[in-house]
Amino acid sequence: MVMANFPIEEDNDHGVHPLKFSLWLIIISIIMMFAAFTSAYIVRREEGNWLEFNLPGILLVNTIVIILSSVTMQLAHNSAKENNVGRLKLMLFLTLGLGIAFLVGQWYGWADLVQHNIYFGGTGSNPAGSFLYVLTGVHGFHLITGLIFVAIVLSSSLKYRVHSKKMLRIQLCTVYWHFLGGLWLYLYVFLRLNH
Amino acid sequence: MSSTDISMTRDVHHVHEEHDEHHHDQNFFEKYIFSLDHKVIAKQYLFMGIFWAFVGGFLSILFRLQLGWPEATFTFLEPILGGWIENGKLNPEFYLALVTMHGTIMVFFVLTAGLSGTFSNFLIPLQIGARDMASGFMNMLSFWVFFIASVIMFWSLFIETGPAAGGWTVYPPLSALPEAIQGSGDGMTMWLISMALFIVSQLLGGVNYITTVINLRTKGMSMTKIPLTIWAFLLTAVLGLLAFPVLLSAALLLIFDRSFGTSFFLSDIYIAGQALSNTGGSAILFQHLFWFLGHPEVYIVILPAMGLVSEVIATNARKPIFGYRAMIGSMVGIAVLSFVVWAHHMFVTGMNPFLGSVFMFLTLIIAVPSAVKVFNWIATIWRGNVRFTAAMLFAIGFVSLFISGGLTGIILGNSALDIQLHDTYFVVAHFHLVMGAAAFFGMFCGVYHWYPKMFGRMMDEKLGYIHFWLTFIAVYLVFMPMHYIGIAGFPRRYYNWTGFETFNIFTDLNTFISLAAIFGFVAQFIFLFNFVYSIFRGRRATENPWHSNTLEWTTPVLPGHGNWPGEIPAVYRWPYDYSKPGAAEDYIPQTVPFSQTQSSNLPNEKDFE
Ligand code: HEM
Ligand SMILES: [Cu+2]
Numbered sequence: 001m002v003m004a005n006f007p008i009e010e011d012n013d014h015g016v017h018p019l020k021f022s023l024w025l026i027i028i029s030i031i032m033m034f035a036a037f038t039s040a041y042i043v044r045r046e047e048g049n050w051l052e053f054n055l056p057g058i059l060l061v062n063t064i065v066i067i068l069s070s071v072t073m074q075l076a077h078n079s080a081k082e083n084n085v086g087r088l089k090l091m092l093f094l095t096l097g098l099g100i101a102f103l104v105g106q107w108y109g110w111a112d113l114v115q116h117n118i119y120f121g122g123t124g125s126n127p128a129g130s131f132l133y134v135l136t137g138v139h140g141f142h143l144i145t146g147l148i149f150v151a152i153v154l155s156s157s158l159k160y161r162v163h164s165k166k167m168l169r170i171q172l173c174t175v176y177w178h179f180l181g182g183l184w185l186y187l188y189v190f191l192r193l194n195h
Numbered sequence: 196m197s198s199t200d201i202s203m204t205r206d207v208h209h210v211h212e213e214h215d216e217h218h219h220d221q222n223f224f225e226k227y228i229f230s231l232d233h234k235v236i237a238k239q240y241l242f243m244g245i246f247w248a249f250v251g252g253f254l255s256i257l258f259r260l261q262l263g264w265p266e267a268t269f270t271f272l273e274p275i276l277g278g279w280i281e282n283g284k285l286n287p288e289f290y291l292a293l294v295t296m297h298g299t300i301m302v303f304f305v306l307t308a309g310l311s312g313t314f315s316n317f318l319i320p321l322q323i324g325a326r327d328m329a330s331g332f333m334n335m336l337s338f339w340v341f342f343i344a345s346v347i348m349f350w351s352l353f354i355e356t357g358p359a360a361g362g363w364t365v366y367p368p369l370s371a372l373p374e375a376i377q378g379s380g381d382g383m384t385m386w387l388i389s390m391a392l393f394i395v396s397q398l399l400g401g402v403n404y405i406t407t408v409i410n411l412r413t414k415g416m417s418m419t420k421i422p423l424t425i426w427a428f429l430l431t432a433v434l435g436l437l438a439f440p441v442l443l444s445a446a447l448l449l450i451f452d453r454s455f456g457t458s459f460f461l462s463d464i465y466i467a468g469q470a471l472s473n474t475g476g477s478a479i480l481f482q483h484l485f486w487f488l489g490h491p492e493v494y495i496v497i498l499p500a501m502g503l504v505s506e507v508i509a510t511n512a513r514k515p516i517f518g519y520r521a522m523i524g525s526m527v528g529i530a531v532l533s534f535v536v537w538a539h540h541m542f543v544t545g546m547n548p549f550l551g552s553v554f555m556f557l558t559l560i561i562a563v564p565s566a567v568k569v570f571n572w573i574a575t576i577w578r579g580n581v582r583f584t585a586a587m588l589f590a591i592g593f594v595s596l597f598i599s600g601g602l603t604g605i606i607l608g609n610s611a612l613d614i615q616l617h618d619t620y621f622v623v624a625h626f627h628l629v630m631g632a633a634a635f636f637g638m639f640c641g642v643y644h645w646y647p648k649m650f651g652r653m654m655d656e657k658l659g660y661i662h663f664w665l666t667f668i669a670v671y672l673v674f675m676p677m678h679y680i681g682i683a684g685f686p687r688r689y690y691n692w693t694g695f696e697t698f699n700i701f702t703d704l705n706t707f708i709s710l711a712a713i714f715g716f717v718a719q720f721i722f723l724f725n726f727v728y729s730i731f732r733g734r735r736a737t738e739n740p741w742h743s744n745t746l747e748w749t750t751p752v753l754p755g756h757g758n759w760p761g762e763i764p765a766v767y768r769w770p771y772d773y774s775k776p777g778a779a780e781d782y783i784p785q786t787v788p789f790s791q792t793q794s795s796n797l798p799n800e801k802d803f804e
Contacts, residue, residue, distance in 0.1 A: 018329040018410040025402040029440045036444035036487070040480055044459070049475045121456030123472040130457040134448065 023172050027179050030142060034183065037138070038190055041131050045194065051126035055191055056112035062105035063188050069098035070181040073150075077174045083164050085157070092154040095177065099147045102184075106136055128195070135187050139180075146180045149173050229339075231331030232756050236338050237317035238649060241642070243345060244309020245726070248635075250349070251300035252716050258293045261285045263709025265693050265702070279357070287690040291360040292378045294688055296352065298363030299386070303393055304348065306496040306634045308341050311397075311435075314499055314641050315404045315428040317649065321747035322422050324413025324764060326757045329406040337399035344392035351385035359386035362688065364489065367460040367481050371452045374466050384453070387446050394439045394446075401432035401439075413746070415766035419523075420785070422745050422770045423516065426523050427502025430530045431495050437534070438491035445484035452476070479544050486537035493630050494533045497597075498526060500637020501568060504590040506770075507644050508572055510743045511587035512579025513781050515771035518571040525564035532561045542610045543617045551610040558608035565601055569594060580774065580781070584741070585659025589640035592667050593633050599671075600629025603678065618688075621681025624674045632670045639666075639722070646726075647740050651753040652733030658725040662718060669715025676704050742782045744770045749786055767803070 044050075076091035110133065113119075118129040153173045156162055162170050230236060257276075260269065268283030269276075279289040316334065320327055328334045351358040360378025361370035365386065373380040408429045412421070451457040452473075460481045461473035509516040516522060538546060538554040572594045581587065603625040607613055616622060639662075646654050680701050685692065692698040739748035746766065750758050764786040772783040777795035789796055789803040796804065 015410065018406045021410055022329065022333075022402045022406045025405055025436060026398070029398050029402075029436050032437050032440035033444050036441040036484055040444070040448070040459075040484060043483065044477055044480055047477055049462075051475075121451065121458075123456075125457060127457070127459055127475045130451065130459060134451065138447070 017168060019168065020172060020175070023175055027176070030179075030183070033138070034135075034187070037131070037135055038187075041135075041190075042194065044127055044131070049126075051118070051128040052195065053116065053118055053128070055132075055195060056109040058105055058109050058112060059188060059191075062102050062109065063184065065098055065102045065105060066181045066184050069095050069102065070178050072098060073174050073177045077167075077170055080157070080162050080167060080170050081164050085160065085163070088157050088162065089154070092150060092157060096147065096150050096154060099143060099150065103140060103143060103147075106140055109136065132191065132195075135191070139184055139187060142183070143180050146177055149176060229335060231327070231335050233316045233320050233328045233331070233334060234649070234754065234758075236334055237313050239338050240309060240312030240316060240341075241649075243342070244305050244313060244638075245723070247300050247304040247309060247345070249719070249723070251297050251305060252719065254293045254297040254300070256713055256716050257285075258290055258297070259709040259712045261290055261690065263706045265691050265705075285690075288360055288377050289357055290690040291362075291376070291688065292357045292382065295360050295362050295365075295378065296348075296358050299348070299359070299390075301631065302363060302492065302496065303390070304345060306630070306638070307397065307435075307492070308393070310496065310634060310638050310641075311404075311428065311431055311499050312338070312341065312400060313638075314424070314503060314645075315400070315432065317645065318424055318747065319404055319407050319428055320411070321648070321750065321754070321758060322425055322745050323408060323411065323416055324746050324766065325407060325411035326759075326763070328403045329411060330403055333399050334403050337396045337403065340392050340396035340399065344389045344396060347385050347389040347392070351382050351389070354381055354385070356380045356382055358382040364482075364485055365449070366485075367449060367452065367478050368464055371449060371461055372464070372466065372471075373453075379453075387450050387453075391443060391446055394443045397435050397439050401435040404428055404432040405436065413763045413766055419520070420766055420769045422502075423505040423519070423522055423526075424499075424502035426526055427498045427505075430526050431498045434491045434495050434498070434530055434533065438488040438495070441484055442488035442492075445481060445488070448484075449481065479541070482541050482544060483537070486540045487534070489540065490537040491530075491533045493626070494529060496630055496634045497637075498529070500593060500634045500641075501526070503637050503641040503644070504572065504593045506745070507586045507590040507640050508575050508594075509771050509773060510644075510741050511582045511584055511590070512576050513582070513773045514575055514579040515773055516571065517574035517577075518567070519769065519771060521567055522571055525567040528564035529561060532557065532564070536561060539608055539610075539613070542613045548610070555608060555610045559605060562601070562605050562608075565597075569598055569601075584643065585654070585656055585663060586640045586644035588660065588663040588667075589636045589643060592663065593636040593640060595667075596628050596633040596636060596670065600625055600627070600633060604629060615684070616681060618686055619681040620677040620685050620687055623687050624677035624681055627674050627677075628670070632674070636666075639663075642726070644741065645747075646729070646733075647736030647752075648747055648750070648754070650730050650733070651736055652729050653736050653740065654729045654733060655725050658721055662721045662725065665718035665721070666715060669711050669718060672711035673708055673715060676708055680704060739784075742780070744772060744782050744784045746785055749784060 072091045072094040076088050076095060079085075079088040079091060113129065113132065117124070118132075119125040120130055120133040150173060153162060153170050156169065227235060230239075257272070260267075260272075269280055269285055270283045272285075273280045276285075276289070279286045316328070319325070348358075356377040358378060359365065359370070359382045360376050361383065365383070369375050370379050370383055373383075408421075408425055448457075448459040452459050452461055456472075458473035458476040460478050461471065461476040462478075464471045464473060505516055505522060536554060536558045538550065539558045542551050542554075576591070603621065607616055607622060607625055643654055643659055646652070680698075683697070683701070685698055685701060693702075736752055738750070738752055741748075746764060747754075749764055751760065766785045767788045768783065768785055770785050772778070772795075774781045775783060775792075775795045778792060779794075783792055783795070789800050793804060
């Protein structure tokens with residue numbers, strides 16, 4: 001991992017750890033990507049010729065799933081702080097499971113759209129539908145990177161490498177995971193209000 | 196691992212359990228290819244930048260031949276261009292590909308990656324007093340992703356249907372429909388893949404630059420004591436971080452339109468009488484997304500050059516930079532404003548005239564911080580004890596070009612005037628002076644000035660002077676006449692205008708421009724020779740050949756990995772104490788405490804003694 005050969009170890013006490021700072025910067029750039037997508041969505045919608053349809057109902061379920069996964073991630077983080085290794089592993093497993101469940105749910109959402117003849121591309125597709133696929137798809141892609149991160153933390157926790165004196169990795173993971181959840185929440189509310 | 200040694204001196208007590216067994220000498224690959232050392236990565240960027248600059252320059256010579264001698268036969272180019280020369284004529288679609296690739300290469304690969312990549316990497320750790328970048332690994336990754344992007348872009352020059360040909364701004368529908376033009380086939384696909392990788396590389400680099408500047412400054416190096424170069428690199432990276440993701444989004448949507456049949460940017464298009472199935476898209480939407488990046492991008496190009504120039508001017512005028520805080524303020528102002536002016540590229544897209552006036556107003560405000568910077572540079576040189584080194588000449592040249600090009604920006608920024616001038620050679624002249632040439636001058640100024648720290652040797656000054664004067668003259672000879680033909684309405688990106696009665700009278704002028712361009716291009720080989728020759732044979736440099744104040748000059752002639760052999764020096768003063776009254780010498784490095792300079796301390800500095 002990136003941090004393995006990092007020049008400054010975690011107990012440097014002045015301010016934020018550089019890696020955490022970097023993570024925030026990466027988060028900002030992801031936010032900018034979605035700001036671009038969602039503002040393009042609004043601009044395009046204003047121009048008319050916009051297909052109106054109902055959002056797949058399963059998106060609400062997925063939203064609840066991802067919020068739950070944020071809770072388990074936070075619990076994992078807290079358990080690491082308290083050196084409760086058993087609960088740490090359990091919570092990370094749960095997070096991983098819920099994350100995968102979310103992705104599967106999103107997949108079902110897509111299937112539902114297709115059933116209602118809302119396609120990503122090709123004849124008969126409308127940007128209204130395409131945008132929905134792009135927003136969920138790009139979010140899903142980032143969620144996969146988040147899952148990989150969770151898996152890495154999980155594997156190091158299995159080797160007892162995550163504990164109250166070695167929190168950096170799980171801290172970063174928690175921040176990223178909460179961000180991905182928050183991002184979805186934003187997208188969901190945005191889509192609710194603007195479709 | 197290499198970066199382990201870095202922390203040794205600084206945080207000795209932090210034992211690296213996992214690494215101590217690796218204390219072998221670095222092999223060739225670790226040292227020069229997959230290096231984590233910011234100085235090596237900087238040089239890698241520099242070499243790539245120079246390579247790309249010659250490629251981009253060569254392409255421009257090719258299309259200048261066509262513009263300068265529209266009736267000529269170019270059979271002599273067949274050995275290089277092969278099938279793109281048909282019966283002695285340059286293929287018109289290939290002409291468009293040349294223009295497109297020239298723009299893309301120069302803007303992104305040379306003046307973004309080559310400039311920021313080189314100098315942010317080289318100077319940030321050295322000037323703020325850090326052993327290396329925050330994450331050497333990410334830094335290396337940034338370069339190699341850029342390298343892969345470069346390979347793909349370069350490769351696309353040689354494929355059968357030619358490289359992308361829709362202009363560097365790749366507006367759809369032209370760029371979205373392979374049926375529209377050959378270059379929108381595989382060439383465009385490769386362009387998009389390459390640019391997506393390029394963006395990832397810039398983000399990796401930018402995250403690192405920002406983190407390093409914010410977190411790894413040495414003791415005493417407050418944000419108001421860092422050199423202006425660092426402020427410039429910091430703001431550049433922030434602009435990139437905010438703007439490049441938006442381009443990535445636009446590129447992604449374009450990829451979907453091209454390959455997955457979506458209609459984000461396409462609607463109601465007929466090709467050869469046949470209607471396409473796409474409905475509901477908006478081509479203007481792409482322009483909004485593109486220019487939201489595109490305008491900050493021009494400042495991503497120019498800000499680092501401004502930083503380098505400020506530093507070189509202060510050092511060589513032997514005077515403190517005039518208005519240090521005003522310089523920072525105006526850079527921040529430019530950075531903020533650059534996000535709210537993008538639609539000045541779109542005045543003639545049928546936008547609401549009221550919206551046009553808003554963007555016009557915001558655009559013209561940018562002239563204010565730009566002018567502040569210009570006045571400050573001039574005031575710094577004013578009555579200075581100027582040393583005309585090659586770097587200083589290029590710095591002064593930068594100021595000149597920035598003024599000449601900036602003035603036409605104010606003209607273009609008026610939405611009414613832009614109706615006449617948009618997409619003419621006037622625009623080409625504007626941005627080549629203010630961005631193209633000026634940023635190149637900033638880059639040359641940086642190379643001549645920091646060469647001794649990079650390679651431990653000096654570049655030849657005489658050759659530097661010749662290079663400067665030839666380039667300076669050529670640039671003005673090329674771009675000044677372009678204003679004139681632009682005002683006459685001569686459109687850009689036209690393969691041939693001999694069919695238009697009105698423009699025939701400019702044939703001689705165009706030939707003249709082309710000759711000047713060839714002349715300027717040839718002059719760059721003087722630089723190339725000087726650069727390569729001096730690496731091996733240049734005069735050996737001393738630690739601080741320019742008697743400069745900043746921290747990089749306190750390192751050994753060839754700084755090793757970790758930059759300072761001993762402890763990192765602490766900093767006590769700002770970097771611009773040149774010719775301070777009462778001081779023993781005409782410069783006081785940042786590392787000299789006030790207690791040692793009692794004779795020159797100002798009243799408010801007495802407290803620090
Ligand atoms: C005084 C400040 C400036 C103003 C008011 C200004 C204004 C403008 C306007 C209105 C245009 C659009 C012209 C058209 O397409 O019809 C333009 C084009 C352009 N400007 Fe500037 N500009 C300024 C400074 C700069 C600087 C500092 C740079 C780069 C470092 C720059 C780079 C460009 C480029 C690259 C284009 C053309 C892009 C293209 O169409 O290919 N400008 N400028
Ligand atoms: Cu602009």
